[in-house]
Amino acid sequence: DTAVSQTPKYLVTQMGNDKSIKCEQNLGHDTMYWYKQDSKKFLKIMFSYNNKELIINETVPNRFSPKSPDKAHLNLHINSLELGDSAVYFCASSQVQGRTSGYTFGSGTRLTVV
Amino acid sequence: TQLLEQSPQFLSIQEGENLTVYCNSSSVFSSLQWYRQEPGEGPVLLVTVVTGGEVKKLKRLTFQFGDARKDSSLHITAAQPGDTGLYLCAGPNRGSTLGRLYFGRGTQLTVWP
Structure with a gap:
């Protein structure tokens, strides 16, 4: 049973296309995140949702739009993809209220824009 | 400006x-976490240290939180090839948004047989 699963694992697409990445967690955590890992392995937060409410929205282009239909799912939609969007995108979850936990990460989506 | 500085960047x-x-860090953290990331996978939580001066052991790995809660170290004894990976420290800064973690840039460790 995968705790945090994200799909697809690999995504190769042309500039200008629109794509989505899906994430689901079965840990019962109340908070979910999207992180971007660049070529130098730096993890930078993009968005965070707590119980379906957006609580962190970093300086990310408007072309990126997260959606959380329920607290177990957090999807990321990207419009008009650019070369600079190429990176590995990680979904993560944690329990923030009550007994707090560390992050549980998905295995990542490697996005390549050509 | 990087909130958490990790060193060395590479270790072979x-x-x-x-x-x-x-x-x-120059900032105080309420806790620090250590993660290990292997190629093609997401980071995996190894340990959380909470109290200043705290030492935690995980088999051959020893984690220490500084007395002032501004720094931490990870010591590996008798390293094995299976220890190879990117080691990341992370922590919630005082006043940071609920659940937010700041990550260091990591130490890439390679252990040769």
């Missing part, structure tokens, strides 16, 4: 050697 050693990696 032979199996059986000992090593220490560092995570430093």
Whole structure:
């Protein structure tokens, strides 16, 4: 049973296309995140949702739009993809209220824009 | 400006050697976490240290939180090839948004057989 699963694992697409990445967690955590890992392995937060409410929205282009239909799912939609969007995108979850936990990460989506 | 500075950035050693990696900040953290990331996978939580001066052991890995809660170290005894990976420290800064973690840039460890 995968705790945090994200799909697809690999995504190769042309500039200008629109794509989505899906994430689901079965840990019962109340908070979910999207992180971007660049070529130098730096993890930078993009968005965070707590119980379906957006609580962190970093300086990310408007072309990126997260959606959380329920607290177990957090999807990321990207419009008009650019070369600079190429990176590995990680979904993560944690329990923030009550007994707090560390992050549980998905295995990542490697996005390549050509 | 990086909130958490990790050193060294790269470390390449032979199996059986000992090593220490560092995570430093000028800010106080309520806790610090260490993660290990292997190629093609997401980071995996190894440990959380909460109390200043705290030492935690995980088999051959020893984690220490500085007395002032501004730094942490990870010591590996008798490193093995299976220890190879990117080691990341992370922590919630005072006043940071609910659940938010700041990550260091990591130490890439390679252990050769």
